[in-house]
Ligand SMILES: C=CC1=C(C)c2cc3[nH]c(cc4nc(cc5[nH]c(cc1n2)c(C)c5CCC(=O)O)C(CCC(=O)O)=C4C)c(C)c3C=C
């Protein structure tokens with residue numbers, strides 16, 4: 238008898254009790270059934286390659302589930318979820334095969350967890366640690382996506398030595414980001430040979446994913462740094478409302494959106510021929526991560542006029558100060574009474590706008606964060622900036638250089654962490670992220 242509400246059936250056909258369910262690679266959805274939370278919640282719903290989010294409290298809305306396998310990795314063009322757990326790892330093994338084995342194991346576990354399953358189908362003995370840590374048992378997939386990236390150190394170590402026989406295929410643009418004016422980077426929150434971006438609409442699901450991948454990597458990788466994010470600061474789909482950052486402004490209005498695949502091809506996805514030495518990256522992207530502290534106490538003592546001048550948009554509705562509504566085009570030429578531009582030339586939107594940056598755009602996918610408070614009673618808060626770009630040399634570094642030296646916002650910001658990762662294309666069903674690099678393409 239196999240019924241979601243009756244219990245779990247073992248391979249021999251016997252009905253198992255909860256203890257056996259924990260030992261086996263039990264589906265989290267089955268655990269939902271076990272706990273009587275409603276099997277109806279486990280139905281996937283896909284539309285046009287990405288699922289609709291469970292944005293309402295309506296019980297009949299299926300929670301989002303995004304497939305791990307596909308042409309591109311999920312977690313880039315996927316509608317931005319509400320929570321983030323980002324982790325960067327140092328690879329501790331010197332053995333190429335162990336690294337490949339890890340990437341295979343991560344991909345298998347990621348495919349399971351994004352489907353709402355436990356991290357492993359393996360059955361472990363009662364005397365061994367469970368194959369899944371258990372804290373997501375009973376929880377649905379919650380829109381989980383797991384995106385894996387490769388840092389510069391995966392290809393060459395600090396002395397320039399080829400670590401795993403892949404140095405000749407390192408992407409040209411994959412370098413430690415340069416120092417920008419005002420950077421105050423903490424080495425303990427920067428860099429990494431590998432990264433995992435886990436996004437979900439439930440923080441427990443995102444943390445569970447990183448925790449299990451770190452556990453699987455024990456002995457092959459060591460966690461270098463990690464960051465939790467609690468509120469998305471971008472929209473990556475026109476179906477999403479624009480959220481707000483910790484300065485209280487709508488953030489993500491002029492972001493690239495999944496509904497415009499031509500712009501994603503132009504600005505996000507690496508194309509064949511972009512880098513003849515790294516064709517394996519075609520269909521992938523680059524992930525820029527910046528931990529940006531925001532001096533929110535200072536901001537909170539700043540007049541609304543000054544705040545809006547700094548950003549270049551209306552705080553209440555997100556419209557450009559030149560007028561219109563949130564999605565109106567910004568008019569940088571419009572002059573005010575004194576003949577000066579209404580949108581300050583040093584405002585954030587002016588300096589980040591494509592017209593100031595040779596037409597380049599990026600797909601922003603950042604999150605708000607708070608990490609306690611300091612001895613002065615100030616909240617350690619900010620924006621964990623994540624952007625996906627086709628080439629950081631053209632799509633990130635020039636813009637960040639401009640912002641760091643001219644942006645009016647800069648007075649309230651301090652960059653404290655940094656990372657650049659090449660994000661391989663998505664894996665074929667049954668294969669693994671990184672196969673195009675390690676299996677040679
Ligand atoms: C180098 C890239 C960027 C960094 C770093 C960055 C930090 C940062 N941004 C905000 C708040 C807002 N940014 C907005 C727009 C915007 N920002 C960037 C790039 C970086 N931001 C771009 C490319 C854009 C879009 C520009 C355009 O095309 O008009 C906005 C306006 C709303 C929106 O369009 O999203 C806000 C608000 C903060 C607080 C911050 C660092 C903490």
Ligand SMILES: [Fe+2]
Pocket residue numbers: 585589
């Ligand atoms: Fe911005």
